[in-house]
Amino acid sequence: MQKFSKLTGIAAPMPLVNIDTDMIIPKGFLKTIKRTGLGVHAFDEMRYTLDGTEKPDFVLNKPQYRNAEILVTGDNFGCGSSREHAPWALADFGIKAIVSTSFADIFFNNCFKNGMLPIVLPQEQVDLLMKDAEKGSNARMTVDLEAQEITTSDGVVIPFEIDPFKKHCLLNGLDDIGLTLEKVAAIDAFESQAAQSRPWV
Amino acid sequence: MSAPKTLYDKIWDAHVVSEDADGTCLLYIDRHLVHEVTSPQAFEGLRMAGRKVRAPEKTIAVPDHNVPTTPDREQGIKNEESRIQVEALDKNARDFGINYYPVSDIRQGIVHIVGPEQGWTLPGMTVVCGDSHTATHGAFGSLAHGIGTSEVEHVLATQTLIQKKSKNMKVEITGKLRPGVTAKDITLAVIGKTGTAGGTGHVIEYCGEAIRDLSMEGRMTVCNMAIEGGARAGLIAPDETTFEYIKGRPHAPKGAQFEAALTWWKTLFTDEGAQFDKVVTLKGEEIEPVVTWGTSPEDVLPISGVVPSPEDFRGGKVEAAKRSLDYMGLTPGMKLTDIAIDTVFIGSCTNGRIEDLRAAAEIVKGKKVKDGMRAMVVPGSGLVRLQAEEEGLAQIFIDAGFEWRLAGCSMCLAMNPDQLSPGERCASTSNRNFEGRQGRNGRTHLVSPAMAAAAAITGHLTDVRELM
Numbered sequence: 001m002q003k004f005s006k007l008t009g010i011a012a013p014m015p016l017v018n019i020d021t022d023m024i025i026p027k028g029f030l031k032t033i034k035r036t037g038l039g040v041h042a043f044d045e046m047r048y049t050l051d052g053t054e055k056p057d058f059v060l061n062k063p064q065y066r067n068a069e070i071l072v073t074g075d076n077f078g079c080g081s082s083r084e085h086a087p088w089a090l091a092d093f094g095i096k097a098i099v100s101t102s103f104a105d106i107f108f109n110n111c112f113k114n115g116m117l118p119i120v121l122p123q124e125q126v127d128l129l130m131k132d133a134e135k136g137s138n139a140r141m142t143v144d145l146e147a148q149e150i151t152t153s154d155g156v157v158i159p160f161e162i163d164p165f166k167k168h169c170l171l172n173g174l175d176d177i178g179l180t181l182e183k184v185a186a187i188d189a190f191e192s193q194a195a196q197s198r199p200w201v
Numbered sequence: 202m203s204a205p206k207t208l209y210d211k212i213w214d215a216h217v218v219s220e221d222a223d224g225t226c227l228l229y230i231d232r233h234l235v236h237e238v239t240s241p242q243a244f245e246g247l248r249m250a251g252r253k254v255r256a257p258e259k260t261i262a263v264p265d266h267n268v269p270t271t272p273d274r275e276q277g278i279k280n281e282e283s284r285i286q287v288e289a290l291d292k293n294a295r296d297f298g299i300n301y302y303p304v305s306d307i308r309q310g311i312v313h314i315v316g317p318e319q320g321w322t323l324p325g326m327t328v329v330c331g332d333s334h335t336a337t338h339g340a341f342g343s344l345a346h347g348i349g350t351s352e353v354e355h356v357l358a359t360q361t362l363i364q365k366k367s368k369n370m371k372v373e374i375t376g377k378l379r380p381g382v383t384a385k386d387i388t389l390a391v392i393g394k395t396g397t398a399g400g401t402g403h404v405i406e407y408c409g410e411a412i413r414d415l416s417m418e419g420r421m422t423v424c425n426m427a428i429e430g431g432a433r434a435g436l437i438a439p440d441e442t443t444f445e446y447i448k449g450r451p452h453a454p455k456g457a458q459f460e461a462a463l464t465w466w467k468t469l470f471t472d473e474g475a476q477f478d479k480v481v482t483l484k485g486e487e488i489e490p491v492v493t494w495g496t497s498p499e500d501v502l503p504i505s506g507v508v509p510s511p512e513d514f515r516g517g518k519v520e521a522a523k524r525s526l527d528y529m530g531l532t533p534g535m536k537l538t539d540i541a542i543d544t545v546f547i548g549s550c551t552n553g554r555i556e557d558l559r560a561a562a563e564i565v566k567g568k569k570v571k572d573g574m575r576a577m578v579v580p581g582s583g584l585v586r587l588q589a590e591e592e593g594l595a596q597i598f599i600d601a602g603f604e605w606r607l608a609g610c611s612m613c614l615a616m617n618p619d620q621l622s623p624g625e626r627c628a629s630t631s632n633r634n635f636e637g638r639q640g641r642n643g644r645t646h647l648v649s650p651a652m653a654a655a656a657a658i659t660g661h662l663t664d665v666r667e668l669m
Contacts, residue, residue, distance in 0.1 A: 017521045018397055020633075022636065027615060027616045030238050031285075031616070033245070033289050034242065045636065079397050081614075083349075102398050106347050110351065114351070165221065180361060180363065181359060183218070186227070187360065200323070200462045201231050
C-alpha cells in the first residue's frame with residue numbers, strides 16, 4: 001500500500017454536505033475489473049455535461065484547483081455505497097487527504113486501505129480550512145500525519161486526532177492481509193473452538 | 202454476574218479472535234457474500250499474492266447488480282463490460298470453489314435476498330459483503346455490514362476483519378402502525394428524524410412493539426436502510442418469527458443441531474439495564490406513509506406534506522436543499538400529492554421480497570396503470586418470482602400493465618439497462634434518491650411498495666390510504 005507521511009499541496013473547497021459515493025463515482029464506471037484509471041471519472045456528473053464537456057463552474061475544473069491533492073468538504077462526505085471505486089477514483093485523480101466534519105464509516109475505512117488520509121475536525125476548523133482553500137492555488141496547506149497537524153497557508157496550525165493503528169499502517173504503507181496472516185494461529189484456534197460451540201455455522 | 206450487554210455486545214464478543222491494547226480487534230466472519238461489482242479486484246489480489254480463499258464453504262456468490270432483468274437475458278448480457286464482470290465472477294467462483302448461484306440458476310437474485318432465502322443468514326452470525334446494504338441481514342439478529350473491496354480481499358484470505366467496536370444506538374418504535382403504514386415508512390421516518398449521519402459510528406438495534414409485529418420481510422426492509430441513516434449495521438433481536446422463518450431453509454441447521462442453535466439464539470437479546478450511547482424513539486401510531494422529496498434519504502416527509510423551502514433548513518443543508526429542489530424540479534409549497542410520476546419501480550434488496558409484492562398487488566388488483574406510465578416489478582430473486590407467479594400476483598401486475606421482470610438489482614442503481622432518462626421522475630421502492638442514482642438526471646422519490654403501486658394507478662404521488 002502507498003505510504004502517507006507529509007503532504008504540502010493545493011486544497012480544493014467542496015462545501016456541499018452529503019457528497020455521496022454516487023456523486024464521487026457514478027455507477028456506470030463500476031463495471032471495471034481494475035482499480036486504476038478512474039480518476040478521469042471522479043465526480044463525473046458534477047464535472048462534465050452530458051456530451052462530455054467540462055463544466056467550468058465545477059471546482060476541480062477551475063485552473064487553480066486542477067492539481068488539488070486535498071479536499072475540504074461539507075458534512076458526511078462519502079455517504080452511500082461501499083464501493084471502493086470512490087477512493088480509487090479520488091486517489092487516481094491525485095487526492096491524498098480529505099478534511100470534513102464527518103465521513104461515512106465505510107468510505108472512511110476504504111480511504112486508509114488506499115493510502116489516503118481522511119481527517120475529521122470540528123465545524124469551526126473545517127470552516128477555517130474551507131476559507132483557506134478558497135484562496136486558490138497560491139494557498140497550499142500542509143498535512144503532517146506524524147505530527148497530526150494541518151498548517152494553513154498563513155501558518156495557522158490545527159491538530160487532528162487519528163486512530164493509532166490506522167496511523168501506523170498509513171505511515172508505513174502496511175498491508176492489512178500480511179499483518180493478519182501473522183495471527184493465523186489465533187484464527188485457527190478460534191475456528192476449532194467455534195466448531196465445538198457453534199457447529200451449525 | 203457480568204455487566205448487562207446489548208445484543209451487539211454479545212455478537213461482537215462471540216467473534217473476537219484477538220484484541221490489541223488500543224482496542225483494535227480481529228473479528229471472525231461467519232458468512233461472506235460476494236457479488237460481481239466489488240469482488241473482481243479482490244480475487245485478482247489473491248491470485249497475485251498466491252493466496253486461497255480460507256473458508257470457501259462460508260463464502261457465497263451471486264451476480265445481481267449488472268444482470269439484465271428482461272427475458273432475453275438467456276441469450277447473454279449485451280453490454281460488454283457488464284458481461285465481463287459477470288463472467289469474472291463465474292470464473293472466480295469456480296476457481297476458488299465458493300458457493301455460487303449463476304444467472305441461469307432459479308435461485309439467483311439480489312445477494313441480500315438470496316442469503317436469507319437459502320438459510321445462509323442465521324442469528325448471532327457475523328455477515329459481510331462488499332455492499333452497503335448488507336445491513337439487511339441484521340433482521341435476523343446477525344451483525345451484518347458492508348465492506349470495501351480491500352476488505353473483501355482480507356476476508357477471502359483470512360475469514361476475519363480488522364475492526365474497532367462501534368457505539369450502541371437504540372431505535373425504538375413503540376405501539377402499533379396504522380393501516381397503510383409499512384416497514385419502509387418506519388425506516389424512512391427514522392432517517393428523516395436522525396439524518397443520514399445520525400447513526401455514523403454506531404450499530405443500531407431496532408426494537409419496540411411495532412418492530413416485533415413485523416414479519417421477517419418487514420424487518421429486513423427496516424435493517425436494510427440502517428446504512429442510509431449512517432449506521433453500518435442494524436439489528437433486531439431474533440424471536441419466534443425469526444426461528445419460524447429459518448426452519449427448513451436449505452442451509453439452516455437441521456434436527457438436533459437446530460435445537461442446539463436455538464438454545465443459543467434465544468440468548469441473543471439486549472440485557473435489562475444495558476447501556477446505549479444514543480436512543481431515538483418514535484411512536485408507531487404517529488408514522489404516516491412517507492415519501493422523499495429531495496436527493497438525500499433524510500429528505501423525508503409524510504405524504505400529506507408540501508415541498509419544503511431552503512429557508513426551512515440551517516447550515517450546509519440550505520445550499521443542499523436548493524440544489525436538491527433544482528435537481529428534482531420542484532417548487533416550495535407544492536403539495537407532494539401533486540407531483541406527477543413517469544415511472545414506477547417495485548423491487549430492490551429493500552422491497553423485492555414476496556410480502557412487498559403482495560402489498561403492491563393488493564393495491565393494483567383490478568386496476569390499470571395510468572396511461573403513458575412505465576411501471577415495472579422486479580422480484581428480488583428467482584424464487585420470489587416463482588412464488589409470486591404461483592400466488593397469482595404476477596398476473597395481477599401483468600393485467601394492470603406492469604412489466605414483470607426477472608430477478609436483479611435493476612433500477613435501484615441502474616447498472617443494467619433499467620435506467621431513468623434525464624428528467625424522468627420515478628416512484629421507487631429502492632433505498633437511495635441520490636443525484637443520478639437511477640440514471641443520469643433521473644429523479645427519484647423513495648416510497649413503500651403500496652405507495653409505489655398507488656402512484657402507478659393515479660400517475661402522481663398518492664396517499665395509499667385513499668385506495669385502500
